[in-house]
Amino acid sequence: MALSIPDTEGLSEDSELKEFKVSPAMPPVDASKSRFPYCVVWTPLPVVAWLAPFVGHVGICREDGVILDFAGPFFVNVDNFAFGSTARYVRLDIDKCCFPPHLSGHTCENGFAHSELGTGISWDDALRMGMHNYQHKSYNLFTCNCHSFTASCMNRLAYKGSIRWNIIDIAVLVLLKGRWVNSAAILRSFGPFFVVMAVGLLIAGWPFLIGWAAFSGLLVAWFLIATYCMSDVIHC
Template sequence: MSDAGVDEDVVLVANEEKEVLRVGEPEVSHIDIKKARFPCCLVWTPLPVVAWLVPFIGHVGICREDGVILDFAGPYFVNVDNFAFGSTAKYLRLNPEKCCFPPHLSGHTCSDPFQHTDRGTAISWDDGLETTMRNYQHKLYNLFTCNCHSFVANALNRMAYRGSIKWNLVNVLALVFFKGQYVSYWALVRTYAPFVVVLILGLVMTGWPFLIAWSIFVGLMVTWFLIGTYCLRGLIES
């Protein structure tokens, strides 16, 4: 066999090996709503009953590079690829390049390297989620102090997303609510239709007293989370 023939065989084998590697690599760029794959995204769905009264209160999760959803769904339990409380209604794509994955202390790109190191760092997006998941598998779920938003905030702090280690329940909720996009018009209807129905029924049946009671309920919830997050540090997990 000639040298030219040998070279062609080598090139062919090399190309085949590259193709095999390409097939085995996880897809990290394509969002597939039908298959519930949201690579490096925050995902959100309305929380039953509670969202009927306060539509911005929902269940949130964070996704691996391959798009699989992780969410803190109950005491000592983190869901993997089984988003609790229904399919995703909103999602927000995050950029892993805005995270701080320091190989050593001098390699930090975040605002506070020492505090980031003290709280725990990660070497990649998936490593940060894996560590957070192991941590929350030993935590007791509580809607008011340690919930799905706390889980997401902990992961973002571990990765120092946007150079910050001050992620908490409030700014995670605000990020998804104001920046997230609905997966479809039906998801938008599914989010707000129960609230509109409850509001109309309440006004028809009881009138203004219902609106006053609703306002007090929403005000108490917002006040609790704001005070628990920014005034009573440590009360709400993050």
């Protein structure tokens, strides 16, 4: 039976190509059917993204490409990505995860801590544990959100040997490694922002730009300070 070859269109760097050579049988991405196997996915957050286009809703996908996302209090979406279709995705490497059959079988450097956190015997098993955990958590945009859920799943996977993934790490991962699904996704993500900026500058002028900069700065500052200086507040 022929093996499925992962989608490497648009990859120009040798290091990026090597990332996919380790798993030649990885199922391909099929954006038309909203299937993103082994991916972190992102879509712009309505209204908020009109002022801060870097703000979005994220989820993590099962082996079959179905999206899981923490979308509200005690609720994890399955195959129904909140706030619209996927705009960007990051393909992850299953070979960089840790699935220990027992305590001494860890491939990560945090064996005991990883076991205390919760380990899975497969990708889907780790995501299932994360989903069950967040089905008992209350949602809060500023302290316990979709990024928190995705980071929790990455920690259960011990992706790249780390169990310290947080909301900033997830945001940076999407920002730096995310691939756009198509040109329409780029327009959907940035179009409203440019319209709002143009109208705001036309009506209010420079004070609007100053207000926008203050809003964006405060938003970024909150998540940075809360993540690295007030972990008890933002941890969930």
